[in-house]
Amino acid sequence: MLLSIDPLNKDHAQSFDQLFGSAGKAMIGMTPLEARGDRPLQMTLEDQLRALVFFHLQEHTSAQHLLQVLQEDDFARSKIAPEKGIRKSSFSEATNSRGLEQFMYVFKNLQAQAEKFYQAITPILEIL
Template sequence: MPYIFNHLKSLNAPSFYQLYQPIQKAMIGMPPLEARGHRPLKMTFEDQLKALIFFHLEEHTSAQHLLQVLEEDAFARNIIAPEEGIKKSSFAEAINTRGLEQLTHIYQNLQTEAVSILPKEHDKLGDLIGIDGSLIDACLSMHWAGYRKGAKKAKVHLGFDLIRSIPRKIFLTDGKGAERPFVSMILSPGQTGVLDRGYQAHDLFDRWQEENKYFVCRIKASTKKTCIEDKEINPDSNIFYDAIVLLGTP
């Protein structure tokens, strides 16, 4: 079925240029993407990156859909696609096996620049980092290579800057990767992590405090709490209980 291009979508073209402009600066010093064998690359890293940005901007339903647009739409064919076009097999190989080192370089440069530019909307709250781990779909779908949602997942462990509303650190593991060990890797001394109940581990609570890393963590209702000291509460505040407690059993 031929792809029907909605010409009104051409209004989206400036948004692509706007997103891609800071990336060009972030590429400075980037290690080159080289072919692994004797065959020349069918897609440069820049081609890959443009295709991925375009894929998310246009919300294509699959890699097959993206490739069809790269072939049939004038803007995508002239600006996004490689000069000689790209076939399904070459595209899948490039996206799934290449460019990780280059993407890491760009992410680190963009993140560093963004931190220095974005305002701190709630500076009085300190350096708050939301931490969570989530299963993700790790590849684009293809009609001839379906992605099974119940198997072989990847997990992303994200440290999100709640003051500036941007990611700070990202780690990837297989779907069964444990989440708690990444708290120490994500937090820097002086920062405060905001965590859900899945991160409750009393031995790690002690370790994080020794590392000068703070946290706000929900705990299970069944957790045993031994009160050490009750704190005075302002009746006009939103705090209904404040105490120093010992969690679990000694």
């Protein structure tokens, strides 16, 4: 059975895109993620980040629950899941064994973005 958060209200997609936009900017210039063997990657780093953000926003109880939602939910299937879908073994391999260098790059860039934002609004906050 296919599900959707709210098929008539696309605000959730807009909100996710807005939230994820900063992460997308933080990935600019990042070393590409490469497969370690002969098998091609099943998930890009962007796919991983989207899944992790969605996992925490929706407060999923397990990776299995997230994978089920990625298959059944319209929004998750179109905005979060890799184009060809993802199997449990590929998801586990992706999230447990690769991308540390790239995640650190994204984290440092997100931290720099937050610092610039904070510096920009500090004078406004001091007035309040």
